[in-house]
Amino acid sequence: MGQRRPNKVTQLDIARLAGVSQSTVSRVMAGDPKVEPDLRERVLQAARLHSYLPDARAQSLRRRESGMIGLVIKRPRGGLAGDAFFSNLIGEIMDRLHDAKSRLCLELVHEQENEVTVHEALLRSKRVDGVVLVESVVHDSRLELLQRDRFPFVLIGNPMLSRVWSVDNDNVAAGEMAANELIAAGYRRIAMLAGPPGVTVSEDRILGYSRALDAAGMPCRIWHSEFGIEAARRVAEEALSGPMAPDALVVLDDLMAMGVVLTAREIGMRIPDDLGLVSFNDTHLCHVLERGLTSVSLNIETIVREAVDCLMAQIRGDGPSEPRRILVPCQLRRRGSSAPVPRGEEALR
């Protein structure tokens, strides 16, 4: 009933038990073919008997790798809340890493805190072999640090910086696609509900949105909101009030779009009749809206595959040495929220 935790079995113990040296045990564990079959068997025997398992910390110290990668997500405290995008992302990464028999160290960075901390805690202290960064802002000091120290990393997002490995959707194209969908559907006052200023996904999609509207000769209107359903709901309340309120919105993500839906419902705007809606991510939420929410699918699975593969290649040291920006195509999933406005009604607008 002692408080002691046993499980102190080390290679040396196994060595003694098998009557060999510690180095031999190490060799056997490593599968070194330079060990006589009978010795090998004796060692394995002993190891099995004591259910020996190597100490990951010691291994990690001696080899120069930890077998872990970090995932750094930058969101305000509580900002992960219920965002299916992240479960998707995390799930995909895990599945991918599973094959590479590497583990994941998750790290959330709150907006306000020093980003450098994470860089230090994770990479400089050798806790992980490399990191996947999600979502960057236009000027992200982390990237430069990582670059300077030559740490293996890949950004999921737009680095706004050259010579950085990154995987991303073509968010400019995505924004354009979304806006064009609404234009084609016959909406006339198409605004955008974007994320916080300076966040690259948001900026890129704004750019795409602007291009589409410019091309159509329509004026742009942009609202910014924090992430999350509640924040978006509040901003939407403002955006959708007044006589010149937009009749359609491109919204930065599904969750925020749900905020818009709630507001619309409150003030009695019907979707898509009074308000057209296109968002991004194509999560489950899109199916739940009565007639469906049109959304741009980001192919997270592909993004993650590319990102993890590329990170692993960097860690292993093989693969192409020149940093590359990988763009994963998006697809618009057309649903009820952007249904073309019936001819008859269009005239009334």
Place this chain on the structure above:
Amino acid sequence: MGQRRPNKVTQLDIARLAGVSQSTVSRVMAGDPKVEPDLRERVLQAARLHSYLPDARAQSLRRRESGMIGLVIKRPRGGLAGDAFFSNLIGEIMDRLHDAKSRLCLELVHEQENEVTVHEALLRSKRVDGVVLVESVVHDSRLELLQRDRFPFVLIGNPMLSRVWSVDNDNVAAGEMAANELIAAGYRRIAMLAGPPGVTVSEDRILGYSRALDAAGMPCRIWHSEFGIEAARRVAEEALSGPMAPDALVVLDDLMAMGVVLTAREIGMRIPDDLGLVSFNDTHLCHVLERGLTSVSLNIETIVREAVDCLMAQIRGDGPSEPRRILVPCQLRRRGSSAPVPRGEEALR
């Protein structure tokens, strides 16, 4: 342009630079007061200059702790997909850990694979100091292993085993609450759409559901489904067809409830008129349904707080030594999907 990664600064380097011994550097870094102020300053100076940072692996080896805890979630491959419950959970844990300046190592276990692997990879190999387990099945061999080896761990769920630290909702009560809501609303053929057999959350809620129905003198009907929106949708198709189809469902979680909603929509059943619905988790999804989805809120934040605190206490070795089962109360959030059936219509049923 060399492939070399620098950043090989060790305590010894700092020691040399400051003209002291390595042990002194170590002492300074540890904040040992037994070092003369001027020496201390000299060392800190040098450390800052070379931006020295201790190697977490070495520290972890020498001290006997890794400063990391593991989170083990058991779900089929891809099964995390978009489940807001997990983003919530993970988010909360991160926030909580943040305060305890510990890191999180995430681990997904796929149903079919040997659970022992994780136990070994994480705990026996000393990668983490303790683990939080989520969702257990009625007979979970991991628990016994953890118990035997005296590893610090806490289960979020029902251990079905004594002498295990665990935090959970009172899912029996929750199931009862959900069923009673539908009974009170006047539904007559209340069935349950549960999770896979053997999963404790599911079993517990089934029990609660059964009690409520027994008490009301109504017959129980239970369907089992895998987790996720799609699986639930398929099972719902079967459950809701036929002349004796239920007129209300208690569904194991919001995501699965959405599957039911989709099916209902397809076959033209209106909610709550033709089909009453109560589910669990109270995620954002509940607000999205036109009239809202009634759901039992689980207070994830509280669960996580209790779980993490308890795990930390175990790791530190203080706190109550006797394993305890902590129950966090649930609240029913009443929304449109369980709106009382109007008197007039009730007669028609």
Place this chain on the structure above:
DNA sequence: TATCCTTGAGAATACGAATTCTCAAGGATC
């Protein structure tokens, strides 16, 4: 002034495994 404590800091060792160094035994070569 001689002896006994403090105190501060260097030297040495431990943590657990991987790797390099060394060397003895056995086989091949001339």
Place this chain on the structure above:
DNA sequence: GATCCTTGAGAATTCGTATTCTCAAGGATA
């Protein structure tokens, strides 16, 4: 039969910190 390679495995070293051991200098005490 003497020399040169292999080859297998033990001994020693290393990874970077934390800690224990040691010891010299300085202060207090008698």
